[in-house]
Amino acid sequence: MAYGKHKRGAFASPEGADNPARVNLTALMDILSNIIFFLMASFGAQTLELTSAAKVELPSSTSELTLKMSVAVAVGMEELFVEEEPVGRLQGGKLVGLDAKRFHPRLEETLKRVRAQRLAKNERKKDADEVILFIADRRLKYSTIDRVMKTCARAGFTKFRFAVSKK
Amino acid sequence: MAGGGGGGEGGVEEFDLTALMDILSNIIFFLMASFGAAVVAVLPASVPTISEAGDNDTARDEDKVTVNMRLHSDGAVEISASNNDMLPEELAPLDKKIAGKAGKLDAVAVNGHLWAIKSKYEKSKNVVIVPDDEVTYELLVEAMDMSRERHMVVNGKSVYPEMFPAVVVSSLVK
Numbered sequence: 001m002a003y004g005k006h007k008r009g010a011f012a013s014p015e016g017a018d019n020p021a022r023v024n025l026t027a028l029m030d031i032l033s034n035i036i037f038f039l040m041a042s043f044g045a046q047t048l049e050l051t052s053a054a055k056v057e058l059p060s061s062t063s064e065l066t067l068k069m070s071v072a073v074a075v076g077m078e079e080l081f082v083e084e085e086p087v088g089r090l091q092g093g094k095l096v097g098l099d100a101k102r103f104h105p106r107l108e109e110t111l112k113r114v115r116a117q118r119l120a121k122n123e124r125k126k127d128a129d130e131v132i133l134f135i136a137d138r139r140l141k142y143s144t145i146d147r148v149m150k151t152c153a154r155a156g157f158t159k160f161r162f163a164v165s166k167k
Numbered sequence: 168m169a170g171g172g173g174g175g176e177g178g179v180e181e182f183d184l185t186a187l188m189d190i191l192s193n194i195i196f197f198l199m200a201s202f203g204a205a206v207v208a209v210l211p212a213s214v215p216t217i218s219e220a221g222d223n224d225t226a227r228d229e230d231k232v233t234v235n236m237r238l239h240s241d242g243a244v245e246i247s248a249s250n251n252d253m254l255p256e257e258l259a260p261l262d263k264k265i266a267g268k269a270g271k272l273d274a275v276a277v278n279g280h281l282w283a284i285k286s287k288y289e290k291s292k293n294v295v296i297v298p299d300d301e302v303t304y305e306l307l308v309e310a311m312d313m314s315r316e317r318h319m320v321v322n323g324k325s326v327y328p329e330m331f332p333a334v335v336v337s338s339l340v341k
Contacts, residue, residue: 030189030193033193034192034193034196037193037196037197038196058207059304059305059308059309060308061208061210061308061309061311061312062312062316062318062327063208063209063210063312063315064208065208065209065210065211066208066209067207067208067209068209133209136304137304138303138304138305138308139303139304139305140303140304141300141301141302141303141304142298142299142300142301142302142303142304142307142338143300143301145304145307146300146338149214149336150214152214153214153216158213158214158216159211159212159213160211160212160213160214160336161209161210161211161212162209162210162211162212162308162311163207163208163209164207164208164209164210164308165206165207165208166206166207166208
């Protein structure tokens with residue numbers, strides 16, 4: 001037999017010749033499938049967590065495109081986040097702390113830092129490092145959205161994926 | 168005994184719950200994952216950038232146009248088309264103003280007019296949406312939905328042919 005019926009090889013049973021050892025992969029497969037599902041769940045949960053942290057009510061859409069990893073910017077009615085870090089405040093749905101050119105300096109600085117960190121970590125540029133996952137409240141006015149998007153573009157992020165809830 | 172071995176002869180049977188636990192834990196994680204995926208989707212968009220070659224997003228080939236949508240806060244939409252190699256008179260028939268319906272887009276009229284443009288210039292893919300400052304994010308997403316695909320029913324089945332999936336969100340220069 002392949003695993004040494006008469007020899008004491010690496011896979012031979014210690015008791016002797018009549019009990020050939022078997023490699024049981026069931027437990028390994030169980031663990032791997034659990035890990036895969038856990039990673040999927042934690043990514044979905046991360047977005048939802050960020051949505052609730054910024055108290056965002058997402059707009060609904062007929063889009064079927066699924067979420068992909070990217071830099072998350074969340075704009076609620078009161079607070080602005082990059083990933084999970086609060087970087088600015090809003091009053092009455094309008095951004096506070098814009099500079100003379102109507103950009104948001106702290107948002108730009110944070111995004112540049114995140115971008116540099118991601119690029120330093122990866123050998124090659126990835127799509128996820130170039131795109132913003134844009135999580136914004138459906139009630140926000142375009143004047144606010146525009147300021148956030150333009151600041152993102154100034155920090156090097158010109159592509160966006162708008163997070164929406166499915167209809 | 169209820170759980171006793173059928174074979175008798177002193178053999179003690181044990182319930183092996185490992186496989187059951189494995190299946191249950193997999194199902195839990197799967198449900199968690201599918202819940203997250205079911206709730207949130209994404210819409211791709213971009214903002215205008217300065218091109219080093221002095222080029223722009225406007226179509227050049229005569230078999231395609233770039234659609235421009237001016238979006239007002241009351242749901243009214245002004246649609247026009249542009250192409251750097253075509254005369255404005257050729258594109259003028261594509262211009263249309265569509266009034267809003269109770270603060271929302273007239274979805275049927277907007278989607279229908281965009282489909283007419285797409286049918287005439289089949290290779291077109293780009294739409295530039297220019298919302299007013301007071302337009303809500305929800306209305307912007309609705310406009311993106313209306314321009315992305317045609318909503319139609321063929322032989323009793325819903326089909327969604329692609330129209331203008333490449334969206335650029337822009338604003339007027341002040």
